Amino acid sequence: MKITDIKTFVVGNPPPQIGGRYFIFVKLVTDGGVVGYGEAYNASFGPHVTAKMIEDVAERYLIGRDPHDIETFFRRAYSSGFTQRPDVAMMGCVSALEMACWDIIGKEAGKPVHKLLGGRVHEALRSYTYLYPATGSVYPGETDSERNVYNDPDLAAAAAVEAVRQGFTAVKFDPAGPYTAFDGHQPRLCDIDLSARMVKAVREAVGTSADILFGTHGQFTAAGALRMARAIEPYDPLWFEEPVPPDMPEVMAQVARATSVPIATGERLTTKWEFMRLIELEAASILQPDLGRSGGILETKKIAAMAEAKHIQVAPHCYCGPIVAAANIQLAVTLSNFLILESIKTWDGFHAELLKKKIEWQDGYVIPPTEPGLGVELNEAMAEAHPWEGRHLHLEMAPDPLSR
Secondary structure, eight states: OOEEEEEEEEEEOOTTOTTOSEEEEEEEEETTOOEEEEEEOOOSSOHHHHHHHHHHHHHHHTBTSOTTOHHHHHHHHHTTTTOOSOOHHHHHHHHHHHHHHHHHHHHHHTSBGGGGTTOOSOSSEEEEEEOOOSSSOSSTTOSSSSOOTTTOHHHHHHHHHHHHHHTOSEEEEOOSOOOBTTOOBOOOHHHHHHHHHHHHHHHHHHTTSSEEEEEOOSOBOHHHHHHHHHHHGGGOOSEEEOOSOTTOHHHHHHHHHHOSSOEEEOTTOOHHHHHHHHHHHTOOSEEOOOTTTSSOHHHHHHHHHHHHHTTOEEOOOOOSOHHHHHHHHHHHTTOTTBOOEEOSTTSOHHHHHTBSSOOEEETTEEEOOOSSBTSOOBOHHHHHTSBOOOSSOSSOOBSSOOOO
């Protein structure tokens, strides 16, 4: 069996753009006609540039080769151009191609990927959702109304109650204020006050029926993160996500040692080498690899195994499209140290339209598929009907320092 063809799709996500502004998919085809799909969580460059990068990596290291040889592909791509170090752009490309290879491997074997990774540990996967505004953009500061779930405790509490009514037992939101290319910063007193009031309102609204996941975007210095942590500690959040920028895990370890709130991080990290630094420094008790960036399914299985040896849990990140979601599911179901899965609401809307069969979600849990491969098939006609033509990246930080 050999890979003979590749095709990429850059798909615009219609408003309200839940999961990001666009998705980058890849399709691999073998000489026997078996098709595999993958997805990159990659925002360093424009998506069309990234698609060309994926094609370049495939042409160098996959076309004409056996998709079963995952280790060989990873090492060659990881070392491409005499780099041999974690590279977020390269690993986005590798991750998309690697999960497409696994899709092919599973289909050829007639088994879901999880059966080839040690088998099923969980019958269903607990999931959480972001709190989303009822109308308008999902991006803070771009909503139709000044009051929204990012800055209004009552609206956040109401959204949390609705999520619990649907069946979710955990909700996440990011009320900690703006984040910029110049972070980390000290939080403003108004941001600490608002965050505490937001978490308090949600806790009072849901009681013990749901965990609260407090998200930030690497916004703070260690001292600033600890000021924020002290303000939200009374409401017992399940985690404080990425309290400081991801480039210095030693600083994140300072935060982890000084707060009772568990630290979660990992969506911006790649490969076992970056995650090993977190583990060795005891900088986080919950890892959040995104399989569209972390290095793919097998690489993230290794990350999870290293974490398991230190009693650290794994909560796969997914703020992207449904192919990464499918890969997350296949891996998570095999992990004894799995904690919770990020869900884009209940996998309805455009995420469902992009698949021939939607991801199954019941009463707060994702039900792993039993079909061979990743268990999902991209609706290529729908993907091609929604090309991305904008200038924005998938996610962006404010370009100027924080104004007081």
